[in-house]
Amino acid sequence: MTNELTTWLDTLLAELDAISVRRTSRRRLRVEVASDALPALLELLRGRASFVHLSAISCVDWIDAGQFELVYHCWSYEIQSLVSVHTRIPREPGVYISVYDIYTPAAFFERDIHEMFGVWFEGSPDLSRFILTEWDGPPPMRKDFDSEAWVNQHFGWQDYHPDWLKNLEARGGGIAVPPDEQRFSRRTVDET
Amino acid sequence: MTHIDQVPTPGAPLPVEIGVKAGAARTNPFARVFDELVRFAQSRSLFMLHYCTGCGAVELPPAMTSRFDMERLGIQPMVSPRQADILLITGYVSVKTLKRVILTYEQMNSPKYVIGICSCTVNGGMYWQSYATAKKLNDYMPVDIYIAGCMPRPEAVIEGLRGLIENIRTGRADAWKDYYRRYDHYLGNQQRLFGADWQTPTDVIAEARHYDLFGPATLGAHTALLEQHQRPLEALEMRIEIPELMRRRSRADQGGTAQ
Numbered sequence: 001m002t003n004e005l006t007t008w009l010d011t012l013l014a015e016l017d018a019i020s021v022r023r024t025s026r027r028r029l030r031v032e033v034a035s036d037a038l039p040a041l042l043e044l045l046r047g048r049a050s051f052v053h054l055s056a057i058s059c060v061d062w063i064d065a066g067q068f069e070l071v072y073h074c075w076s077y078e079i080q081s082l083v084s085v086h087t088r089i090p091r092e093p094g095v096y097i098s099v100y101d102i103y104t105p106a107a108f109f110e111r112d113i114h115e116m117f118g119v120w121f122e123g124s125p126d127l128s129r130f131i132l133t134e135w136d137g138p139p140p141m142r143k144d145f146d147s148e149a150w151v152n153q154h155f156g157w158q159d160y161h162p163d164w165l166k167n168l169e170a171r172g173g174g175i176a177v178p179p180d181e182q183r184f185s186r187r188t189v190d191e192t
Numbered sequence: 193m194t195h196i197d198q199v200p201t202p203g204a205p206l207p208v209e210i211g212v213k214a215g216a217a218r219t220n221p222f223a224r225v226f227d228e229l230v231r232f233a234q235s236r237s238l239f240m241l242h243y244c245t246g247c248g249a250v251e252l253p254p255a256m257t258s259r260f261d262m263e264r265l266g267i268q269p270m271v272s273p274r275q276a277d278i279l280l281i282t283g284y285v286s287v288k289t290l291k292r293v294i295l296t297y298e299q300m301n302s303p304k305y306v307i308g309i310c311s312c313t314v315n316g317g318m319y320w321q322s323y324a325t326a327k328k329l330n331d332y333m334p335v336d337i338y339i340a341g342c343m344p345r346p347e348a349v350i351e352g353l354r355g356l357i358e359n360i361r362t363g364r365a366d367a368w369k370d371y372y373r374r375y376d377h378y379l380g381n382q383q384r385l386f387g388a389d390w391q392t393p394t395d396v397i398a399e400a401r402h403y404d405l406f407g408p409a410t411l412g413a414h415t416a417l418l419e420q421h422q423r424p425l426e427a428l429e430m431r432i433e434i435p436e437l438m439r440r441r442s443r444a445d446q447g448g449t450a451q
Contacts, residue, residue, distance in 0.1 A: 132324065134287050134386055140323050148321045154384065155327040158315040175340060 006079055009049055027081040035087045035096065042072060042085065042102050050078045054099075057109035059117045063143040066091045068119055072099070089119075098124035116141040227363075234277075234303070235360035236266040238353075241276035243296055246283015248310040248343045255346035267353060273299040278356070283343070284312035284325045287385055290332060294382060297333050297371075298394035302403060304368045305336045305356055309349060314338050331381040334367035372400035376412030383414055389421040 009029070013021045019033040019041065033041050045051040051074040060069040065088075072085040089096050098121040099106045110121040111130045118139035121127065129135065138145055168174050220226075240262075244252065256262045256269065270276040273296045285293060297306065308329045311317035316327035329335050336359065339352035359365035371378060375396050383390050397415065400406045432438075 132288075134291070136387070137323070145323075147323050150323050151316075151321050151327070154323075155316070156331050156381070158328050 006081060009079065012049075029081060029083045030086065031083055032086045035089050038070075038072070038085060038087045039097060039099055039102065042074070042099055045074050045083060045085075046102055049076065051076045051083060053077065054103035054105055054109075055082075057106060057113060059113045059119065059141075061091070061117060061141070061143045062088075063091070068094060068117060070096065070113075070119075093120075094118055095120045095122060097122050100124050115139065118142065231361055231363055235357045238265075238267045238278055238305075238357070238360075239270035239276045240267055240278040240280055241273055241296070241300070242269045242271055243273075243279065243293070244282045245285050245289050245293070246310060246312060248282035248312075251309075251343050251346050251349055252280070252282065255349045260346045260350055262350065262353065265350070265353060265357060273297075274301065276300055277303070277305060279304065279306045280309060281306065281313050281329055282309045284310070284317060284319050285329065286325050288324075290326045291386060294332060295392055295394075298392050298396065302368050303360075303365070305360070305365055306333055306367065307352060307356065308335045308338045309341075309344060309352070311340050311342045314340050317342060326385070332378060332385075334370040334378075336365050336367045369403075369405050372396065372403060372405035372410060373407035374409045375400060376409055376414050379418060380412070380414035383417065388417055391418065391422055393425055 010021070010023065013019065013029075013031065018037050019031055021032075022030045024030050031041070053075040055073045055075050056071075058071045058073070060071070062069060067088045068091055069086060069088050072087075074083045074085065075081075076083075094117070096119060098110055100110070100121075100123060107125050108130075110119075110124045111127055113119050114121060114124070114127045115130050115132055115135075116139055132140070137150060140147065140150075165174055254260055262268075267278070273279075277300075279293075279297055279300060281293065297304070306329070308314060312319055312325065313329040313335075316322070316325060319325045320327065326332065337352050337356050339348055341348055344352070356365060379390075379396075397406075397410060400410050
């Protein structure tokens, strides 16, 4: 039965024009679809093909192509297989449609992606701050966000050779850090 | 000592004297002996707050239980910050966690000691370029002992705790006083992360006056900013919303008025 369902699904998806399907393993199916056809495909998967569980939505920032790739991972308990639906949207303005009306848990994932990548999901119930409640910078998981510069701007660094360490070294302890690995020695920054 | 005839008025300093005022001569010839005794007792009965951040907490169960047995040094876990002496920060502190850590630290009674375990508390550790974790714990609160390592073994943890015990016994573990003396510095670093309207429920400045630790660096530009944004604390409204209880209570009220 399970095998038959898998075969049917493969045949069915192969019949559709706008999508490209690749079976990556026995239980995984990779589907690429245009962004305007994705809600219809999810509707079909959930309503007709028993893919009732949306396990995650992930986002990839393809900065050179100027695109965000959204991946919807749908799982079927009956067929025991995972369909990953890939779609690409333009990076600017980064607006897409919410699938909250098809899968309710999408609200969480969309809120998360909105926070980390700044993608706006039209129709999502709540896109307020989720995990980074103290955050006031740009979306931090975009490729053009320079985490190191942000950190240098917002945090202080410990000296690599502070006075308390000298006390430890006098007693035979201490830390050995090669000079070329001391990336953030405040002392050298102050000197220059 | 509290005088019964002096009723405290709101806003005024409390009519309480504690410890010995700076500069006053100590008249009790046994004071030094008592001091030493008290310090010895303090160093041998430390309660460690059960508040673990990050992954270094994994090394604490073996340090606490029979293999390494922290309790033979007089160190026991404690569940509430009000009764704890040691705050262990066992690993990376995210910005969000740091808020809670500071709230916890300010709730603890003095003398209080902070131990930063793992490299992450020293300088960010392997999360050095992460936007979400605080790098240097002693920017935000005074730290007595750092135990570096990723993660330090229980032997190292015990060694660090023994160092703290030795510091307490000899009277050198007074980093907590620094929080009152240089509150402006610590508050400034906190405001840098949490924004200008950052405020804790603890009145640290009044506490600094109370402990006689009010220094020239207690107030500054950052405490002035705090005063601008400070909202007076209000007691939380007590509300019980259990339908059955409300029904019973209203029934009792009606019965009372009818009689």
